[in-house]
Amino acid sequence: MTLLSELIEFNQQFVENKQYEQFRTTKFPDKKMVIITCMDARLTELLPKALNLRNGDAKIIKNAGAVVSHPFGSIMRSIIVAVYQLAAKEIFVIGHYECGMTGLNPEEVVSKAKSRGVSIDTIDTLQHAGIDLNRWLTGFDYVHDSVLGSVNIIRNHPLLPKNLPVHGLVINPETGKLDVVVEGYTGV
Numbered sequence: 001m002t003l004l005s006e007l008i009e010f011n012q013q014f015v016e017n018k019q020y021e022q023f024r025t026t027k028f029p030d031k032k033m034v035i036i037t038c039m040d041a042r043l044t045e046l047l048p049k050a051l052n053l054r055n056g057d058a059k060i061i062k063n064a065g066a067v068v069s070h071p072f073g074s075i076m077r078s079i080i081v082a083v084y085q086l087a088a089k090e091i092f093v094i095g096h097y098e099c100g101m102t103g104l105n106p107e108e109v110v111s112k113a114k115s116r117g118v119s120i121d122t123i124d125t126l127q128h129a130g131i132d133l134n135r136w137l138t139g140f141d142y143v144h145d146s147v148l149g150s151v152n153i154i155r156n157h158p159l160l161p162k163n164l165p166v167h168g169l170v171i172n173p174e175t176g177k178l179d180v181v182v183e184g185y186t187g188v
Contacts, residue, residue: 025056032089034059034082036075036150038066038096042173047094050176059088065101065139066093068150071157080159090184091154091166095147096173104139143170147181155184 001009014020037047039062048054059082061075068075082088110123110133126133140146147168155166168182 023055028086029056029058029082029088030054031057032087033057033092034061034079034088034090035092035094036061036063036066036068036079036154037094037171038062038099038101039064040096040099040173043096043171046173046176047171050171050178059086065099065146066095066150067101067140067146068093068153071153076154076157079154080157083160083164089164091164092169093147093150093154093167093182094169094171094178095143095150096171097143098173099139099143101139101146102143103141104137106134106137109137144181151182151184 031053035047035051035058037043037060048057048060051058059078061078063075068079070076079088079091083091114120114123123133140149147170151166151168154160155164165184166182167180167184170179170181171177172179
Protein backbone atom coordinates (compact mmCIF):
# COMPACT_ATOMS: atom_id res chain seq x y z
CA MET A 1 0.00 0.00 0.00
CA THR A 2 1.38 3.43 -0.91
CA LEU A 3 1.48 6.29 1.56
CA LEU A 4 -1.19 8.12 -0.47
CA SER A 5 -3.49 5.08 -0.40
CA GLU A 6 -2.99 4.75 3.33
CA LEU A 7 -3.85 8.42 3.90
CA ILE A 8 -6.94 8.31 1.68
CA GLU A 9 -8.20 5.13 3.35
CA PHE A 10 -7.84 6.71 6.79
CA ASN A 11 -9.46 9.92 5.59
CA GLN A 12 -12.54 8.09 4.34
CA GLN A 13 -13.04 6.56 7.79
CA PHE A 14 -12.34 9.92 9.45
CA VAL A 15 -15.11 11.59 7.43
CA GLU A 16 -17.57 8.69 7.70
CA ASN A 17 -17.16 8.65 11.50
CA LYS A 18 -17.54 12.45 11.66
CA GLN A 19 -14.29 12.78 13.60
CA TYR A 20 -13.93 16.26 12.11
CA GLU A 21 -16.65 17.64 14.37
CA GLN A 22 -14.28 18.17 17.30
CA PHE A 23 -12.15 20.46 15.10
CA ARG A 24 -14.89 22.76 13.79
CA THR A 25 -14.14 26.45 14.07
CA THR A 26 -14.21 29.56 11.89
CA LYS A 27 -11.50 31.04 9.71
CA PHE A 28 -10.90 33.79 12.28
CA PRO A 29 -8.26 32.99 14.93
CA ASP A 30 -9.95 32.94 18.34
CA LYS A 31 -6.85 34.26 20.11
CA LYS A 32 -6.31 36.87 17.38
CA MET A 33 -2.75 35.73 16.74
CA VAL A 34 -0.46 34.70 13.91
CA ILE A 35 2.47 32.36 14.50
CA ILE A 36 5.34 32.02 12.06
CA THR A 37 7.24 28.87 12.95
CA CYS A 38 9.41 26.17 11.47
CA MET A 39 8.15 23.18 9.53
CA ASP A 40 10.09 20.84 11.84
CA ALA A 41 7.97 17.73 12.47
CA ARG A 42 8.77 17.85 16.20
CA LEU A 43 6.71 21.05 16.49
CA THR A 44 3.53 19.77 14.82
CA GLU A 45 1.83 18.84 18.08
CA LEU A 46 4.35 20.14 20.63
CA LEU A 47 4.12 23.84 19.74
CA PRO A 48 0.33 24.18 20.06
CA LYS A 49 0.34 22.15 23.31
CA ALA A 50 3.22 24.21 24.75
CA LEU A 51 1.24 27.40 24.00
CA ASN A 52 -2.14 26.03 25.15
CA LEU A 53 -3.57 26.43 21.65
CA ARG A 54 -6.55 24.57 20.32
CA ASN A 55 -7.77 24.23 16.78
CA GLY A 56 -8.94 27.65 15.62
CA ASP A 57 -6.95 29.71 18.14
CA ALA A 58 -4.18 30.92 15.80
CA LYS A 59 -3.11 31.25 12.21
CA ILE A 60 0.05 29.14 11.97
CA ILE A 61 2.41 29.75 9.05
CA LYS A 62 5.23 27.24 8.67
CA ASN A 63 8.39 27.33 6.61
CA ALA A 64 12.01 26.23 6.92
CA GLY A 65 13.52 27.97 9.94
CA ALA A 66 10.55 30.28 10.64
CA VAL A 67 12.39 32.75 8.44
CA VAL A 68 10.77 35.81 6.89
CA SER A 69 13.35 36.42 4.19
CA HIS A 70 11.58 38.88 1.93
CA PRO A 71 9.29 41.78 2.87
CA PHE A 72 7.09 41.10 -0.16
CA GLY A 73 7.16 37.30 -0.21
CA SER A 74 4.38 34.82 0.52
CA ILE A 75 5.02 34.75 4.29
CA MET A 76 4.50 38.52 4.57
CA ARG A 77 1.43 38.33 2.34
CA SER A 78 -0.04 35.71 4.69
CA ILE A 79 0.69 37.90 7.72
CA ILE A 80 -0.92 40.93 6.09
CA VAL A 81 -4.03 38.93 5.15
CA ALA A 82 -4.25 37.56 8.70
CA VAL A 83 -4.04 41.07 10.18
CA TYR A 84 -6.45 42.86 7.85
CA GLN A 85 -8.84 40.12 6.74
CA LEU A 86 -8.82 37.70 9.67
CA ALA A 87 -8.57 40.10 12.64
CA ALA A 88 -5.18 39.00 13.99
CA LYS A 89 -3.80 41.49 16.51
CA GLU A 90 -0.40 40.01 17.46
CA ILE A 91 2.41 38.25 15.60
CA PHE A 92 4.70 35.58 17.08
CA VAL A 93 7.86 34.44 15.31
CA ILE A 94 8.88 31.16 16.96
CA GLY A 95 12.11 29.53 15.91
CA HIS A 96 13.56 26.46 17.61
CA TYR A 97 16.83 25.07 18.85
CA GLU A 98 18.50 22.34 16.77
CA CYS A 99 16.94 23.74 13.59
CA GLY A 100 17.95 22.19 10.28
CA MET A 101 18.48 25.71 8.88
CA THR A 102 21.32 26.28 11.36
CA GLY A 103 24.49 26.14 9.31
CA LEU A 104 22.64 25.01 6.17
CA ASN A 105 25.20 24.63 3.40
CA PRO A 106 23.84 25.71 -0.02
CA GLU A 107 26.50 23.79 -1.95
CA GLU A 108 25.43 20.60 -0.17
CA VAL A 109 21.76 21.22 -1.02
CA VAL A 110 22.58 21.83 -4.70
CA SER A 111 24.78 18.71 -4.75
CA LYS A 112 21.90 16.63 -3.38
CA ALA A 113 19.54 18.14 -5.95
CA LYS A 114 21.96 17.10 -8.70
CA SER A 115 22.19 13.58 -7.28
CA ARG A 116 18.36 13.39 -7.43
CA GLY A 117 18.31 14.27 -11.13
CA VAL A 118 18.36 18.08 -11.36
CA SER A 119 20.68 18.83 -14.25
CA ILE A 120 23.71 21.10 -14.16
CA ASP A 121 22.08 22.98 -17.08
CA THR A 122 19.09 23.76 -14.85
CA ILE A 123 21.38 25.01 -12.07
CA ASP A 124 23.32 27.14 -14.58
CA THR A 125 20.09 28.54 -16.06
CA LEU A 126 18.89 29.60 -12.62
CA GLN A 127 22.23 31.26 -11.86
CA HIS A 128 22.22 33.08 -15.24
CA ALA A 129 18.65 34.23 -14.58
CA GLY A 130 19.95 36.08 -11.54
CA ILE A 131 18.89 33.60 -8.88
CA ASP A 132 21.68 33.41 -6.33
CA LEU A 133 21.22 29.85 -5.07
CA ASN A 134 23.99 30.28 -2.49
CA ARG A 135 22.17 33.21 -0.90
CA TRP A 136 18.70 31.68 -1.29
CA LEU A 137 19.69 28.33 0.23
CA THR A 138 21.88 29.66 3.03
CA GLY A 139 20.65 29.03 6.54
CA PHE A 140 21.64 30.94 9.66
CA ASP A 141 24.25 30.59 12.37
CA TYR A 142 22.17 31.45 15.44
CA VAL A 143 18.44 30.93 15.82
CA HIS A 144 18.09 34.00 18.07
CA ASP A 145 19.57 36.22 15.34
CA SER A 146 17.29 34.67 12.73
CA VAL A 147 14.20 35.26 14.88
CA LEU A 148 15.27 38.85 15.51
CA GLY A 149 15.79 39.40 11.77
CA SER A 150 12.32 38.08 10.95
CA VAL A 151 10.75 40.19 13.71
CA ASN A 152 12.44 43.29 12.30
CA ILE A 153 11.21 42.64 8.77
CA ILE A 154 7.64 42.26 10.04
CA ARG A 155 7.80 45.14 12.51
CA ASN A 156 9.12 47.55 9.86
CA HIS A 157 6.82 46.51 7.03
CA PRO A 158 5.23 49.56 5.41
CA LEU A 159 1.80 47.88 5.13
CA LEU A 160 1.51 46.94 8.80
CA PRO A 161 0.43 49.25 11.62
CA LYS A 162 3.26 50.50 13.84
CA ASN A 163 1.36 49.50 17.01
CA LEU A 164 1.16 45.81 16.04
CA PRO A 165 2.97 43.68 18.66
CA VAL A 166 5.55 41.42 16.99
CA HIS A 167 7.16 38.94 19.39
CA GLY A 168 10.16 36.69 18.87
CA LEU A 169 10.64 33.40 20.71
CA VAL A 170 12.66 30.21 20.51
CA ILE A 171 11.20 26.87 21.57
CA ASN A 172 13.07 23.80 22.75
CA PRO A 173 11.87 20.99 20.43
CA GLU A 174 12.35 18.40 23.19
CA THR A 175 10.62 20.07 26.14
CA GLY A 176 8.48 22.87 24.65
CA LYS A 177 10.18 25.48 26.87
CA LEU A 178 10.02 28.97 25.35
CA ASP A 179 12.72 31.63 25.51
CA VAL A 180 11.73 35.20 24.69
CA VAL A 181 14.02 36.94 22.23
CA VAL A 182 11.83 39.99 21.58
CA GLU A 183 8.88 41.10 23.70
CA GLY A 184 6.73 42.88 21.14
CA TYR A 185 4.83 45.23 23.45
CA THR A 186 7.90 47.39 24.03
CA GLY A 187 7.90 50.40 21.77
CA VAL A 188 4.41 49.69 20.48
